[in-house]
Amino acid sequence: MEKIKSLADLKKIRDNVQTKIDLREKSEHPESLIQIRVAMATCGIAAGSKETMNYFLNHLEENGIEAVVTQTGCMGYCFAEPTVEITKPGKEPIVFGHVNCEKAEEIIQKYLKHDELVEGIIPVNYQSI
Amino acid sequence: MSYKMHILVCGGTGCRASASKSIICRLEECLKDRALEDEVQVIATGCFGFCEKGPIVKIMPDNTFYVQVKPEDADEIIDEHIIKGRKVERLLYKDPEKKATVTDSKHMEFYKKQLRIALRNCGFIDPENIEECIGRDGYTALAKCLTEMTPEEVIDEIKRSGLRGRGGGGFPTGLKWEFARKYQSDQKYVVCNADEGDPGAFMDRSIMEGDPHSVIEAMAICGYSIGASKGLVYIRAEYPLAIERLRIAIEQAEQYGLLGDHILGSDFNFHIEIRYGAGAFVCGEETALIHSMEGHRGEPTTKPPFPAESGYLQKPTNVNNVETLANVPVILNKGAEWFASIGTERSKGTKVFALAGKINNVGLIEVPMGTTLREVIYEIGGGIKNGKKFKAVQTGGPSGGCLTEKHLDTPIDFDNLLAAGSMMGSGGMIVMDEDDCMVAVAKFYLEFIVEESCGKCSPCRIGNKRLLEILTRITEGKGTMEDLEHLRNLSHVIKDTALCGLGQTSPNPVLSTLENFYDEYVAHIRDHKCPAGKCKALLSYRIDPQLCVGCTLCARNCPVDAIIGERKEAHFIDTTKCIKCGTCKDKCKFNAISAG
Known part of the structure; x- marks a missing residue:
C-alpha cells in the first residue's frame, strides 16, 4: 500500500470508496431518491429481468442518475414481463412493461432524465394495503 | 462491477455470542453455491444497538431489518430474499405494541428518536477495512487540521462546540486540551481511556468494535493540538474483540500513512500503542490509569498536579474517554456551531x-x-x-x-x-x-465498590465496608432505625474525605435510595418485610386456602418436599423446611401462593 501523502490523495480514495458504499448510504433515505424496482419472480427472471436489472445498475451512474435499484417479487403483470416500477420522489409509482435493455435505455434517457413518459406504461390495476 | 446488494451482519460482541460469525460463513457459502458471490457482498459490521433481538442482519438496498437470525436461516434469506425478492416474514421485527411486522429500521420505534454521532459508523461499515471508514469521511478531519488549521484553532473549535467528557465527569474537552497545550515539554502524551468499568455500560467497547478509526483519528487530532507525538490506548484485556479490531485499525492506518511519521506529507508525527488493563474499576480514574500504565499499582493520587501538567512518566498528558474522542472528527468536519445546535444549554451534542x-x-x-x-x-x-x-x-x-x-x-x-x-x-x-428491592440494589452496588476499592484511602476502604455491613443487616431484618442515621452520616463522611472521584461518589447509590425509597428501608427494619419480595431472609411463602384448589402442582415441584396437603384440598407450606426458592409461586396457576 502506497502511503497517502496529501489531502487530495485521501479525497481520491474517499470518492472511490464512496461509490462502493453508496448503496448503503442511499438505502438509509430511499424516499429522497428515484426508486427502481425490478420484478424478479420466476416469470420475470425467465423473461430476462436479470439483464434488465443489470442494465439499470450499470448505466445509471454513467448517466449521472442517483437511484436505488431493488428487486421485488411478482407484481402480477406476467403478460408484460420484465416489469419495472419506478417511483420518483414525491410522485406516484409508474409501472413499465416489457422492459428489455433497449426499453431500459429509453426509460433512462426519457423518463428519468427529462420526465417524458414512454410507451408501455401499465395502468396499476390494484391497491396495496 | 460493484455489488448489487449488501448484507450487513452485526459482528459486535453481543451478536457474536449468538453465532453471528457462523451466520456470515453460512451466507457466504450459500452465495457461492448459487454463484452470487460477485453480486452480493456480506459485511461484518459493528453493533447496531438493538442487542435485545440479536443477531441482526440488514439487507441493503431495501433496508430490510432481520432479527434473531440463526445460521440455518441463511439459505432461506438467500433463496427467498436475495434471489426471489420476497422478504422472509418470520425473521422481521414485530412491534410488540402494534403487533405489526416492521420491515425496515426507519420505522422502528427504537431508531426513530435516535441521533447517531458517536455511533455513526457502527452497524454501517466494516470496521476491519480502513477504506470503508475513509469513504465515510474518515481522516478528513485530521487532514483538515494538518493542512488548514493551527493547533490553537482546533482547540478553539472544540471549545466552541461545547463538547464535554463522556466518561462521567463532564469536563469541557476543549479546556482540557488547552491546559495540556500550555505546559511545555519535550514529550507529551494523548491517552484514550477505554477502561469502561461501570456495570452495564458497553458503549466504548461498541465504538471500538464498530468504528475504531474514529478513535484513532481523534487521538491524532488531539496530539496535533496539544503538541504530542505519542498516543496510548488503555483498554481492559477482557475486551478481546475491541483490542483485535483496534490493532488491525492501527496497522492499517500506519500502512496508509495516516499514523506514523510525516502524516499526509506534513511535519506531524503520531504513533499509537495499546496498553492492557486488568479490568480494575479504579483504573478508569485518570491518575490511577496513568499509574497502571507506568507499571505501578492502579491507585489514584490527589490532583493537582493534574495529568495535563504531570501525567504519564511525569510528562503533560491528556486523557479522554472513547466516546468523547469519537465525537471529535465530526465536530471538525461539520463545525462547532452544528454540534452546539444539538442538545441543551450546557450539555451539547x-x-x-x-x-x-x-x-x-x-x-x-x-x-x-x-x-x-x-x-x-x-x-x-x-x-x-x-x-x-x-x-x-x-x-x-x-x-x-x-x-x-x-x-x-x-x-x-x-x-x-x-x-x-x-x-x-x-x-x-x-x-x-416493582419486583426489585431498592435496599438490595444499593447493597449490590456497595458490594461492587467494596470489591473494587483500591484501598489506598481509609474512607473508601473501611467506610464502604461498614456501609455494606449495615445494608446487609437491614436486608436480613436485623437493622435498627439508628442504622439509617449511620448510613447517612457515614455516606457524607466518605463523600467529603475520599481521595479520588470514584471514592467520593461511591455512597451515591445509598444516598439516592435513602432519599427516594426511605419507606422501603423502614419496611425492612420496622415491619421485617421486603415489599418487593426480594430479600430472602424476610420472606415467608404462604398458600391462600381459599384460592388453592389442591392440584398438587406446587407439592410436586417443591425441591425439599415442604408442601403438604391432600389432592383437591388446600395445601400448606412447612416453613421449617421451606428454602424460599419461589418455585411454588412460579408454578401455581391459581395465584394462591404469595410471598411477603
Missing part, C-alpha cells in the same frame, strides 16, 4: 446510553442531550418487560443514583441528572421494576 435491566429493548442507543427519561425508557426502550410497573432507573453506575417516576420527564443532561441526585456517568442505564 448527543449521549450514548446502554439500556439494561427490566426493559424490553435492551441495547445501545444514542440520543440528543435533553431527551427525557420517559422517551428513552418507554419509546426507544419499548417500556418495562412483561407489562410490569416502572420503579426506578439507575444511571451513572456505582457513582450514580436511582431516579424514580417523578424524574421521568426530566431532560437528560449533565446538570439535570446531578441536580436529581444521580449523574451522567458513562451512560449505563439499568431499569428496575
Whole structure:
C-alpha cells in the first residue's frame, strides 16, 4: 500500500470508496431518491429481468442518475414481463412493461432524465394495503 | 462491477455470542453455491444497538431489518430474499405494541428518536477495512487540521462546540486540551481511556468494535493540538474483540500513512500503542490509569498536579474517554456551531446510553442531550418487560443514583441528572421494576465498590465496608432505625474525605435510595418485610386456602418436599423446611401462593 501523502490523495480514495458504499448510504433515505424496482419472480427472471436489472445498475451512474435499484417479487403483470416500477420522489409509482435493455435505455434517457413518459406504461390495476 | 446488494451482519460482541460469525460463513457459502458471490457482498459490521433481538442482519438496498437470525436461516434469506425478492416474514421485527411486522429500521420505534454521532459508523461499515471508514469521511478531519488549521484553532473549535467528557465527569474537552497545550515539554502524551468499568455500560467497547478509526483519528487530532507525538490506548484485556479490531485499525492506518511519521506529507508525527488493563474499576480514574500504565499499582493520587501538567512518566498528558474522542472528527468536519445546535444549554451534542435491566429493548442507543427519561425508557426502550410497573432507573453506575417516576420527564443532561441526585456517568442505564428491592440494589452496588476499592484511602476502604455491613443487616431484618442515621452520616463522611472521584461518589447509590425509597428501608427494619419480595431472609411463602384448589402442582415441584396437603384440598407450606426458592409461586396457576 502506497502511503497517502496529501489531502487530495485521501479525497481520491474517499470518492472511490464512496461509490462502493453508496448503496448503503442511499438505502438509509430511499424516499429522497428515484426508486427502481425490478420484478424478479420466476416469470420475470425467465423473461430476462436479470439483464434488465443489470442494465439499470450499470448505466445509471454513467448517466449521472442517483437511484436505488431493488428487486421485488411478482407484481402480477406476467403478460408484460420484465416489469419495472419506478417511483420518483414525491410522485406516484409508474409501472413499465416489457422492459428489455433497449426499453431500459429509453426509460433512462426519457423518463428519468427529462420526465417524458414512454410507451408501455401499465395502468396499476390494484391497491396495496 | 460493484455489488448489487449488501448484507450487513452485526459482528459486535453481543451478536457474536449468538453465532453471528457462523451466520456470515453460512451466507457466504450459500452465495457461492448459487454463484452470487460477485453480486452480493456480506459485511461484518459493528453493533447496531438493538442487542435485545440479536443477531441482526440488514439487507441493503431495501433496508430490510432481520432479527434473531440463526445460521440455518441463511439459505432461506438467500433463496427467498436475495434471489426471489420476497422478504422472509418470520425473521422481521414485530412491534410488540402494534403487533405489526416492521420491515425496515426507519420505522422502528427504537431508531426513530435516535441521533447517531458517536455511533455513526457502527452497524454501517466494516470496521476491519480502513477504506470503508475513509469513504465515510474518515481522516478528513485530521487532514483538515494538518493542512488548514493551527493547533490553537482546533482547540478553539472544540471549545466552541461545547463538547464535554463522556466518561462521567463532564469536563469541557476543549479546556482540557488547552491546559495540556500550555505546559511545555519535550514529550507529551494523548491517552484514550477505554477502561469502561461501570456495570452495564458497553458503549466504548461498541465504538471500538464498530468504528475504531474514529478513535484513532481523534487521538491524532488531539496530539496535533496539544503538541504530542505519542498516543496510548488503555483498554481492559477482557475486551478481546475491541483490542483485535483496534490493532488491525492501527496497522492499517500506519500502512496508509495516516499514523506514523510525516502524516499526509506534513511535519506531524503520531504513533499509537495499546496498553492492557486488568479490568480494575479504579483504573478508569485518570491518575490511577496513568499509574497502571507506568507499571505501578492502579491507585489514584490527589490532583493537582493534574495529568495535563504531570501525567504519564511525569510528562503533560491528556486523557479522554472513547466516546468523547469519537465525537471529535465530526465536530471538525461539520463545525462547532452544528454540534452546539444539538442538545441543551450546557450539555451539547448527543449521549450514548446502554439500556439494561427490566426493559424490553435492551441495547445501545444514542440520543440528543435533553431527551427525557420517559422517551428513552418507554419509546426507544419499548417500556418495562412483561407489562410490569416502572420503579426506578439507575444511571451513572456505582457513582450514580436511582431516579424514580417523578424524574421521568426530566431532560437528560449533565446538570439535570446531578441536580436529581444521580449523574451522567458513562451512560449505563439499568431499569428496575416493582419486583426489585431498592435496599438490595444499593447493597449490590456497595458490594461492587467494596470489591473494587483500591484501598489506598481509609474512607473508601473501611467506610464502604461498614456501609455494606449495615445494608446487609437491614436486608436480613436485623437493622435498627439508628442504622439509617449511620448510613447517612457515614455516606457524607466518605463523600467529603475520599481521595479520588470514584471514592467520593461511591455512597451515591445509598444516598439516592435513602432519599427516594426511605419507606422501603423502614419496611425492612420496622415491619421485617421486603415489599418487593426480594430479600430472602424476610420472606415467608404462604398458600391462600381459599384460592388453592389442591392440584398438587406446587407439592410436586417443591425441591425439599415442604408442601403438604391432600389432592383437591388446600395445601400448606412447612416453613421449617421451606428454602424460599419461589418455585411454588412460579408454578401455581391459581395465584394462591404469595410471598411477603
